[in-house]
Amino acid sequence: MSEKPAEIMFAQACNMAMNKAMADDDKVILLGEDIADEQGGGVFKVTAGLSAQYGTDRVRSTPISEQAIVGAAVGSALVGYRPVAEIMLMNFITVAMDQIVNHAAKLRFMSGGQTSVPLTIRTTTGAGTGLGGQHSDMLEAWLAHVPGLKVVAASNPADAYGLLYSSIMDDNPVIFIENTPTYFTKGPAPAPDHVVPLGKASIPREGTDVSLITYGRGVGASHAVAEKLASEGISCEVVDLRTIAPFDEETVLKSVAKTKAAVVVHEAVKNFGTGAEISSRIHEELFSELKAPVGRVGSGYAPVPFSPAIEKAWMFSEDDIEREIRKILG
Amino acid sequence: MADKDVLIDIFTRADLIMQSDIKFRKMIGAGQLQIVYYPVRGQEVVSAAMMAAVNQEDYLVTIYRGLHDQLAKGIPSKDLWAEFAGKMAGTCKGKGGPMHITHPETGVMVTTGIVGSGIPIANGLGLASQLEKDGKVTVCCFGDGASNIGAFHEGLNMAQIWKLPVIFLCQNNHYGEHTHMRDTTGSETIKQRGDGLGLRSVRVNGNDASEMYAAAKEAVEYARAGNGPTLIEAMTFRFHGHLLGDTSHYIPEEEMEQALKDDPMPILRQQLLDMQISETDIAAIEAKNAATIEEAAQFALDAPYPPGDEYRIDVLDVEIAA
Amino acid sequence: MATEIRIPKLGFSMEVGTLAEWLVPDGSDVTEGQEIYALENDKSTQEVESPATGKLKILIDTTGEEYPVGELIGTIE
Numbered sequence: 001m002s003e004k005p006a007e008i009m010f011a012q013a014c015n016m017a018m019n020k021a022m023a024d025d026d027k028v029i030l031l032g033e034d035i036a037d038e039q040g041g042g043v044f045k046v047t048a049g050l051s052a053q054y055g056t057d058r059v060r061s062t063p064i065s066e067q068a069i070v071g072a073a074v075g076s077a078l079v080g081y082r083p084v085a086e087i088m089l090m091n092f093i094t095v096a097m098d099q100i101v102n103h104a105a106k107l108r109f110m111s112g113g114q115t116s117v118p119l120t121i122r123t124t125t126g127a128g129t130g131l132g133g134q135h136s137d138m139l140e141a142w143l144a145h146v147p148g149l150k151v152v153a154a155s156n157p158a159d160a161y162g163l164l165y166s167s168i169m170d171d172n173p174v175i176f177i178e179n180t181p182t183y184f185t186k187g188p189a190p191a192p193d194h195v196v197p198l199g200k201a202s203i204p205r206e207g208t209d210v211s212l213i214t215y216g217r218g219v220g221a222s223h224a225v226a227e228k229l230a231s232e233g234i235s236c237e238v239v240d241l242r243t244i245a246p247f248d249e250e251t252v253l254k255s256v257a258k259t260k261a262a263v264v265v266h267e268a269v270k271n272f273g274t275g276a277e278i279s280s281r282i283h284e285e286l287f288s289e290l291k292a293p294v295g296r297v298g299s300g301y302a303p304v305p306f307s308p309a310i311e312k313a314w315m316f317s318e319d320d321i322e323r324e325i326r327k328i329l330g
Numbered sequence: 331m332a333d334k335d336v337l338i339d340i341f342t343r344a345d346l347i348m349q350s351d352i353k354f355r356k357m358i359g360a361g362q363l364q365i366v367y368y369p370v371r372g373q374e375v376v377s378a379a380m381m382a383a384v385n386q387e388d389y390l391v392t393i394y395r396g397l398h399d400q401l402a403k404g405i406p407s408k409d410l411w412a413e414f415a416g417k418m419a420g421t422c423k424g425k426g427g428p429m430h431i432t433h434p435e436t437g438v439m440v441t442t443g444i445v446g447s448g449i450p451i452a453n454g455l456g457l458a459s460q461l462e463k464d465g466k467v468t469v470c471c472f473g474d475g476a477s478n479i480g481a482f483h484e485g486l487n488m489a490q491i492w493k494l495p496v497i498f499l500c501q502n503n504h505y506g507e508h509t510h511m512r513d514t515t516g517s518e519t520i521k522q523r524g525d526g527l528g529l530r531s532v533r534v535n536g537n538d539a540s541e542m543y544a545a546a547k548e549a550v551e552y553a554r555a556g557n558g559p560t561l562i563e564a565m566t567f568r569f570h571g572h573l574l575g576d577t578s579h580y581i582p583e584e585e586m587e588q589a590l591k592d593d594p595m596p597i598l599r600q601q602l603l604d605m606q607i608s609e610t611d612i613a614a615i616e617a618k619n620a621a622t623i624e625e626a627a628q629f630a631l632d633a634p635y636p637p638g639d640e641y642r643i644d645v646l647d648v649e650i651a652a
Numbered sequence: 653m654a655t656e657i658r659i660p661k662l663g664f665s666m667e668v669g670t671l672a673e674w675l676v677p678d679g680s681d682v683t684e685g686q687e688i689y690a691l692e693n694d695k696s697t698q699e700v701e702s703p704a705t706g707k708l709k710i711l712i713d714t715t716g717e718e719y720p721v722g723e724l725i726g727t728i729e
Contacts, residue, residue: 065484068450075454111432112423113644147645171647360703361658575662
């Protein structure tokens with residue numbers, strides 16, 4: 001593999017992770033709308049080439065039937081398969097919520113551990129490209145609230161590769177959230193055996209004054225702000241959760257115990273978002289040590305607007321992060 | 331008419347179901363068990379004949395009104411009763427309860443409390459069998475009401491396009507909760523919906539053991555041969571309400587009277603007698619079932635409850651911290 | 653061994669039931685399946701059948717009162 005490019009795109013990393021999982025374990029199968037090569041290898045081409053390599057028995061294009069897609073994944077997972085179901089866009093997950101919440105998440109528990117559901121649901125979303133109210137929502141908080149589900153979001157191609165592989169090989173149902181606007185951004189290529197364990201956050205940037213706790217697209221934005229503030233002598237630590245649920249409390253609390261200040265950053269609507277839970281946990285454990293209450297940055301309380309002018313105003317931004325940091329550092 | 335051994339097999343399963351249902355209703359009525367219970371009296375023969383046509387390794391997905399399906403598939407009575415009572419010795423350590431029975435050893439993979447939701451999951455089991463080429467079939471039970479939910483249409487369509495080895499057994503007891511099918515369902519029969527989705531679909535008198543068994547056997551052979559799914563609409567009736575305590579006030583008296591007159595259990599018993607199976611032999615089957623149930627019921631009452639912190643186990647593959 | 657008669661749970665939301673009236677007097681010989689008392693809940697009144705054959709011993713004979721599900725109201729010996 002000495003010929004591998006130094007950089008790859010996010011979408012390519014996901015493709016490589018599925019390819020490796022399929023090569024390593026013949027119980028890995030893919031289900032989803034238009035995912036086989038004959039139909040284009042997925043609308044964002046994330047599964048391109050996989051049906052050619054592994055056949056359409058294992059890489060199946062499905063009808064537009066999200067309940068049936070997730071249900072078929074649940075059923076096959078119950079008897080030893082490791083299905084990867086692609087739900088084209090995260091908003092379409094809402095029509096499969098019964099299968100995800102009432103079945104995938106609960107069957108291990110309700111069966112007293114006799115069965116398990118090692119399935120991965122890959123889905124993509126993200127605002128900022130004018131897709132409007134039903135094609136861009138970040139719904140991770142809905143899923144993080146359900147016991148029995150893991151929720152994962154990668155912030156760069158190498159992590160996407162390592163996290164998606166771990167998700168597929170995990171014995172629990174995992175929702176793997178990809179980000180449409182950053183599908184084609186490049187990052188350093190991972191080594192072929194690069195694996196990122198679920199449940200472990202990373203600290204891509206160390207700092208001493210404030211912890212920016214984030215995931216997915218929030219990581220890039222937080223880095224940019226950290227870079228800007230560094231010139232003023234404000235030192236930001238960036239914590240990339242990578243697994244949103246269950247999140248790595250140990251790493252988060254350790255970071256905030258050091259910096260004594262935190263801002264939680266996510267693209268999803270701020271109200272009742274994952275930031276509320278993370279912020280609460282920090283307050284519960286470290287209240288008396290904090291310089292100021294934990295800050296939160298998220299998008300506005302509205303559906304994702306269509307017009308670029310409104311969408312920009314609605315969406316979380318680097319300016320919001322900077323403002324929040326300045327607020328809590330006084 | 332099905333042959334003698336088959337009918338005895340069906341009767342043995344159906345009688346276990348009938349006596350279990352009576353015992354459950356009695357114990358709940360006396361306050362000895364405090365659970366929500368969905369009676370199955372009247373639908374025994376549908377399940378007994380269906381499960382007599384499959385093997386223990388074949389899969390079953392059923393619903394909250396599922397006692398008949400679970401017993402017919404072979405879950406040991408003690409394990410099942412203990413789960414209904416919420417005990418640690420139950421099939422699911424008391425964490426599923428009557429609406430969520432799982433017992434992989436007898437192929438019972440999912441019992442769902444959500445109408446229609448078993449259908450897409452049954453497809454997944456069928457898909458696994460198709461990929462494994464293991465020759466198994468999946469039986470997926472649901473009621474007439476389920477044909478009005480989206481999962482039914484998505485699921486049957488997918489099963490048909492992929493030719494999955496799944497038998498969709500619609501136990502049509504005419505009522506979805508408290509409402510008659512004519513007030514909820516645009517088509518006259520459920521079979522018509524199967525036809526519309528392109529599936530091989532049949533409609534049978536599910537209360538007739540021989541007719542039901544023949545339809546079941548044919549569907550199983552069709553699926554095992556790789557031809558794909560079948561929808562069986564099995565006509566039946568329930569005698570004791572949607573759940574115990576429901577007085578069936580919405581069922582006209584004449585309709586209930588007629589249904590009780592057509593009670594499949596005495597009819598099946600008489601068929602055995604007509605085939606020269608002796609009263610003594612039949613009584614022996616009934617006595618054995620009665621003893622099994624007595625033992626299971628007592629076991630369920632005596633068995634200990636799970637410890638409270640059992641809730642932290644089986645949420646994920648690792649124990650959740652306290 | 654005596655068979656207990658407790659206020660049953662008959663329905664999703666039933667937490668209490670009203671012992672409307674005993675249909676047979678204390679000490680009666682009753683047969684399994686015979687209706688022995690009337691139970692009222694928020695939705696309806698139902699006659700409850702004896703779970704066994706034997707002599708009825710009424711433990712709570714004040715009728716018209718509400719009792720929680722599971723309350724022991726009598727036995728069959």
